[in-house]
Amino acid sequence: MxxxxxxxxxxxxxxxxxxxxxxxxxxxxxxxxxxxxxxxxxxxxxxxxxxxxxxxxxxxxxxxxxxxxxxxxxxxxxxxxxxxxxxxxxxxxxxxxxxxxxxxxxxxxxxxxxxxxxxxxxxxxxxxxxxxxxxxxxxxxxxxxxxxxxxxxxxxxxxxTPALRLPQTTLVGNEITEIKGILNGTTNYMLMRMEDGLDYETALEEAQKLGYAEADPTADVEGFDVMYKVLILANVVLGFPLKPADVHREGISSLTPTQIEEAKAEQKRWKLIGSIQKTGEGVKASVRPEKLALDDPLAGVSGAMNAITYSCDLSGPITLVGAGAGxxxxxxxxxxxxxxxxxxxx
Structure with missing residues (x-):
């Protein structure tokens, strides 16, 4: 038909x-x-x-x-x-x-x-x-x-990139205890360029020229875009009906060159991470810049790419990397x- x-x-x-x-x-x-x-x-x-x-x-x-x-x-x-x-x-x-x-x-x-x-x-x-x-x-x-x-x-x-279909089909049978990911390509690109030595304003201007960032970049740089994706993952994948007020949200606009350099000295890298964790009291959800060790699979995701890691009780951590827009x-x-x-x- x-x-x-x-x-x-x-x-x-x-x-x-x-x-x-x-x-x-x-x-x-x-x-x-x-x-x-x-x-x-x-x-x-x-x-x-x-x-x-x-x-x-x-x-x-x-x-x-x-x-x-x-x-x-x-x-x-x-x-x-x-x-x-x-x-x-x-x-x-x-x-x-x-x-x-x-x-x-x-x-x-x-x-x-x-x-x-x-x-x-x-x-x-x-x-x-x-x-x-x-x-x-x-x-x-x-x-x-x-x-x-x-x-x-x-x-x-x-x-x-099948961030929803993967846990709903291929990972069925696992208990997913944590989801964390790079869910916004604009900020991931900006953080990469800030690690290269650009300040926040210059990195944002470059992202806008390349079409990654809007004229009003608030949704991206202040974490709202990632927050909504965290809500979707919590509701759809984990079955927890979270609301915006349940998600602690921070963007990247307050990150300084000093903080970027400190992370490099520690063999770490800043990423804007959307995270959902199962706890004894329910679910803890956040959007915030985090310093990741360089051997974390998410730390190696560069440019405007997205990535997500599902922590599973049977299969262990599974990371999916792909385009998050286009x-x-x-x-x-x-x-x-x-x-x-x-x-x-x-």
Whole structure:
């Protein structure tokens, strides 16, 4: 059966995902017997399209290249333009909603409302947004179960690197007692450059020029981005319903060149670490700069890469290293979630 998709939000990740579908169509169909068809795209700024028999993705991308919008997609019988995101979720024939809007991490909106509406209309949701998973995991998981649909979000923690799927599948049977990781590429790059001798301000400016840091870098450098990922890991992997107030958070903006040099003299290296530990009283969670010994697997992770270590009672510590961001990588995270839905239905 062809798996029909509605894309909500069509920025870099959405376009990257469409390009993956174009590039991998034959391989997915022939090698894996998978068929995905985009029937709807709805974007607040680029416009919206729906055709019940599927959109021509080559023409979609041609319109984006020409105008930056969907307005040059050719008219044809049964083509519908102008549906809002909620109308697209409610009225189209998509089996799954791929939610890729820009979402406020403080409120989780509009993605939370998109999930609620999709579940009520018996549609699966795949998303890359952190906010809804970090802030409303229990509520949304319950609604998805009650409506008999799936809600997957691999890309919310480490993009296309399977930081969630690894503990949920391959490591099943272990008790995971601690999770700690480098979950923000911007700060990891900055700390590497500060170890090279740059001060904080120069390292930040360089990260911004390279596109790693936003014009307002607060979410990265003050640890908010990592905090939301810690919340996701606590809720999803360990089953502890932590809230933002439960996580001790410190960023890297107060680290000084003196502290960097002191760590080097001690044969250690500063990393911004998101950590969750099981204790006798429950779970202790934090985001803070930590000095790691050079033989710690996380200490050797350089540049904008991410890494995560799961401490397991049977298999011992397992460290996963990979890209934590990127258009193609995040588009791949969407694809692997959709493939998981298909395989679960077999």
């Amino acid at each position: 062809t798996h029909k998709l509605a894309l909500i939000g069509f920025g870099g990740v959405g376009q990257g995902f469409v390009n993956i579908l174009r590039e991998k169509f034959v391989e997915l169909h022939v090698k894996h017997q998978l068929s995905f068809q985009v029937v709807s795209i709805s974007d607040l700024y680029k416009g919206s399209l729906h055709h019940p028999d599927g959109l021509d993705l080559d023409l979609v991308m041609a319109s984006i290249r020409e105008t930056g919008t969907l307005e040059h997609y050719p008219d044809q019988p049964d083509l519908v333009r102008g549906l809002s995101s909620l109308e697209t979720i409610e009225q189209t024939n998509a089996h799954s909603i791929v939610e890729m809007t820009f979402t406020d991490v403080l409120t989780g909106q509009p993605a939370i409302d998109h999930c609620i509406r999709a579940f009520a209309n018996k549609r699966n949701v795949v998303m890359t947004n952190k906010g809804p998973v970090a802030l409303a995991y229990e509520t949304l998981s319950k609604q998805a179960r009650e409506n008999g649909v799936r809600w997957l979000f691999e890309g919310a923690v480490m993009s296309g 258009i193609k990588e995040t588009g791949f995270a969407v694809l692997i979630d959709l493939i998981q839905i298909e395989r679960d239905y077999l």
